[in-house]
Amino acid sequence: MQKIVDEIVKWLQERVEEAGLNGLLVGVSGGLDSAVVAHLIQRAFPDNSLGVMLPLNTKLRDMDHANKVIERSGINDVTIDLTEPHEAMYSSISKQLKQGNAFNEESDQLAGANLRARLRMSTLYTLSAHYNYLVVGTDNVSEWYTGYFTKYGDGGVDILPLLEFTKQEVREMGEFLGVHPDILGKKPSADLWEGQTDEDEMGTTYDKIDAYLKGEEIPEEDKKIIEDMHKRTTHKREPLPHFHRS
């Protein structure tokens, strides 16, 4: 694990040098993926890395976990509360839709949820321009393959150090880096709505996705869910379709 960590740290340093910028930042949620990235970028740039906490009706437990990440990694930090901006933007869009089309709490849950991820992205890029830092993404291969991220939200980043690692490998890296056991053991969640967990929403588990990606046999129904997700989200992984002049 030491070798992989050293290689990622060097790769991060090279990306910053190549870009001619000063350092790196990441959104710290209190979840595992961003915890691992926070530790890695702190190692790459001890004085020029930033963990950004962006609560949005965030539960105390997750704030506590995010603070543990900041403490244990030793990364510089900033907190910007997005609860009010999200409420203002969501209700304003809803009000200005034509009558009868206004957002409905239930059916537009996903629209409001994805707006959270995109507000976080906008905030990270505002800080990125201020500090001259690259925005580091946290996607692992399991999320990437299934497209389980918001296009231009948490998927809107500059570089992806964990893209070739499964969720289980990210957990092992977290153990090695000294991520708090409460974070290593908790259920992955996008926290886009109350009680959301990745595995409930997807209808399959990271263990099954990881096994599928390693070419192992998994139950037919899980295989179908994974393949359907992959197909439906192809557009998120491809270059933008554009019209070709004849």
Ligand SMILES: Nc1ncnc2c1ncn2[C@@H]1O[C@H](COP(=O)(O)OP(=O)(O)OC[C@H]2O[C@@H]([n+]3cccc(C(=O)O)c3)[C@H](O)[C@@H]2O)[C@@H](O)[C@H]1O
């Ligand atoms: N074929 C196509 N070609 C080009 N573009 C296409 C398209 N189909 C849809 N689109 C566009 O894509 C949009 C839908 O994609 P998107 O906006 O991403 O939304 P969508 O994939 O519907 O939802 C995002 C999913 O990622 C999950 N998520 C989000 C954020 C963080 C995490 C986490 O793990 O932390 C998880 C979230 O819970 C949800 O299940 C459509 O509104 C449309 O604009």
Ligand SMILES: Nc1ncnc2c1ncn2[C@@H]1O[C@H](COP(=O)(O)OP(=O)(O)OP(=O)(O)O)[C@@H](O)[C@H]1O
């Ligand atoms: N409250 C938050 N503050 C700052 N960044 C956030 C917040 N919520 C989500 N993010 C960003 O969005 C990314 C995607 O969330 P995701 O849930 O996939 O990762 P995670 O929370 O780090 O790990 P896990 O998947 O185990 O919950 C996070 O890694 C983080 O960079």
Ligand SMILES: [Mg+2]
């Ligand atoms: Mg999470």
